[in-house]
Amino acid sequence: MLRVDKLTVGYDSVPVIFEVSFSVNEGELVSVVGSNGAGKSTILKTVSGLLKPFSGKIEFMGKRIDQLPAHEIVKMGIAHVPEGRHVFGKMSVKDNLLMGAYTINDQSQVQKFLAEVFELFPRLKEREYQKAETLSGGEQQMLAIGRALMAKPKLILVDEMSLGLMPIMVDRVLEVLKEINRKGVAVLMVEQKVQEALEIADRGYILQTGRIIAEGTGRELLENELVKKAYLGI
Structure with missing residues (x-):
């Protein structure tokens, strides 16, 4: 579904990602994990069209997308839940x-998607007419995910969803991501909570200072000696 090939990208001509390659298959939940500053968010921004790569290419559903504007990528079926x-x-x-459904013209479809989001997040239904700034951090994370789902994506990109959340809320949001994935939406998440992200992943990649240093199934990476020592403190 998504193929990233030898991607090099950065800011002001200074690369922070170096020839990174990875893929996401239809229906998969894939985690890219690593410490803060490894370049995880930069990868997602490039996939969603917010950054343009220095070199390499990105294909989605067999079509090259790395030079397309962000709104065209949304229309193709990729939605981004940003960090923060x-x-x-x-x-x-x-x-x-x-706002998440701005690419959809059929209002009956929009109302259907809205009902589905409220079913997934009953708490948002309860707070339907509240200002978003009055929500808790966890509720705002649910809202950001719900907004992305309103575009009816084939692939959802989730950036550091655990940031600033209490552990119980992290568990709730992880459950939601698994539920979204079970309904057929592929998920690419980047996360510094390595154990939590790999436990729910079909496959994962370890990113360190802009380079992928290990890959495998979530279970394989949790058993990897390098991962245990560097990220899990085992």
Whole structure:
């Protein structure tokens, strides 16, 4: 579904990602994990079109997308849940969700997707007309995920969803990601909580200072001696 081949990308002509290659198959949940500053968020920004690569290529559903504008990539079926959530604080929960459906013209479809998001996140339904800035961090994370789902993506990119959340809320959001994945949406998540991310992943990649240093199934990586020593403290 998604193929990233020898991707080099950075900021102001300074690379922070060096010839990174990875893939996501249809229906998979894939985790890219590593410490803060490894370059994980940069990868997602490049996949979603917010950054342009220095070299390498990105293909989605067999089509090259690395030179397309971000809104065209959304239309193709990739939605991005950014680090830090970035909800529209002064707008209501419902209006935030509707912003996610801006590429969809059929209002009956929009209402259907809205009902599905409220079914997935009953707490958002309860707070439908509240301003987003009044929500807790966990509720704002749910809202950011719900907003991405309103675009009816084939692939959802999730950036550091655990950031600033209490452990119980992290568990809840991970359960939601698994539920989304079970419904057929592929998930590519980047996360510094290595154990949690690999436990739910079909496959994973370890990113260190802009390079992939290990890959395998989630279970294989959790048993990897390098991963145990460097990230799990075992």
